[in-house]
Amino acid sequence: xxxxxxxxxxxxxxxxxxGDLRIAKAISKxxxxxxxxxxxxxRGHDGSGDILRAQIDLLGEKNCSWNLCKWKLNELSVVGAxxxxxxxxxxxxxxxxxxxxxxxxxxxxxxxxxxxxxxxxAIPLLILAHSGPVGLGSESSSLxxxxxxxPSMDWGDKDLGIAIDRIRKFRIPELVVFGHTHHQLxxxxxxxxxxxxxxxxxxxxxxxxxxxRRGIDSAGENLCHFSWVEFSSGKLTHASHxxxxxxxxxxxxxxxxxx
Ligand SMILES: [Fe+2]
Numbered sequence: 001x002x003x004x005x006x007x008x009x010x011x012x013x014x015x016x017x018x019g020d021l022r023i024a025k026a027i028s029k030x031x032x033x034x035x036x037x038x039x040x041x042x043r044g045h046d047g048s049g050d051i052l053r054a055q056i057d058l059l060g061e062k063n064c065s066w067n068l069c070k071w072k073l074n075e076l077s078v079v080g081a082x083x084x085x086x087x088x089x090x091x092x093x094x095x096x097x098x099x100x101x102x103x104x105x106x107x108x109x110x111x112x113x114x115x116x117x118x119x120x121x122a123i124p125l126l127i128l129a130h131s132g133p134v135g136l137g138s139e140s141s142s143l144x145x146x147x148x149x150x151p152s153m154d155w156g157d158k159d160l161g162i163a164i165d166r167i168r169k170f171r172i173p174e175l176v177v178f179g180h181t182h183h184q185l186x187x188x189x190x191x192x193x194x195x196x197x198x199x200x201x202x203x204x205x206x207x208x209x210x211x212x213r214r215g216i217d218s219a220g221e222n223l224c225h226f227s228w229v230e231f232s233s234g235k236l237t238h239a240s241h242x243x244x245x246x247x248x249x250x251x252x253x254x255x256x257x258x259x
Contacts, residue, residue: 012181014039049098077119081129112163
């Protein structure tokens with residue numbers, strides 16, 4: 001389907017699997033410019049970091065943790081945030097410590113900001129994270145709101161929130177894309193969360209965590225979800241959730257932003 005859709009670039013927001021290396025291997029073979037941030041489910045739960053390290057090795061330059069992505073797309077810069085985040089402020093899993101060392105909150109902020117400083121000012125900056133930043137609301141239905149336990153609260157990443165504040169001193173990130181907090185809320189009935197917002201400085205935030213990403217509609221049609229964004233003249237012009245049929249045609253679209 002990806003070859004049919006043929007986007008200019010593909011972003012993976014993490015929680016690819018529970019350490020299944022076949023997924024990382026398949027992603028490594030995608031011939032389209034791709035950036036990946038690994039999620040809390042990708043850390044392997046082995047304590048040693050071996051499974052996490054193996055995924056990172058397979059992904060190679062597609063893994064953009066704490067880095068400016070090296071993809072050869074001259075119209076967009078992608079900076080990765082902290083890998084394997086579980087949201088909720090700041091916490092480093094043992095496997096992340098094994099692979100990346102003891103990274104403090106300040107060091108994590110510095111790495112994200114430093115990567116953003118390497119990005120050319122002439123093209124838009126996109127930040128790719130597993131969990132979104134703090135500051136997007138404290139309701140369960142907020143973009144990064146805790147919905148699985150009461151009380152609801154802002155479950156965003158503190159280091160990413162601080163990093164975006166600091167990046168804003170020298171440029172405005174155009175878009176922040178993340179996953180982790182699923183669209184379907186766990187508590188409060190059949191409700192879904194808000195998945196897009198734009199702050200007063202003009203940065204857009206997109207939660208792409210539609211789970212499961214594949215399903216069947218009431219007509220029996222197999223569907224696959226992608227969050228879709230488009231840029232023109234350095235600005236975000238379109239953001240939507242799209243559900244594609246097996247033949248790559250669009251079955252449903254939820255428009256989030258169109259300008
Ligand atoms: Fe997650």
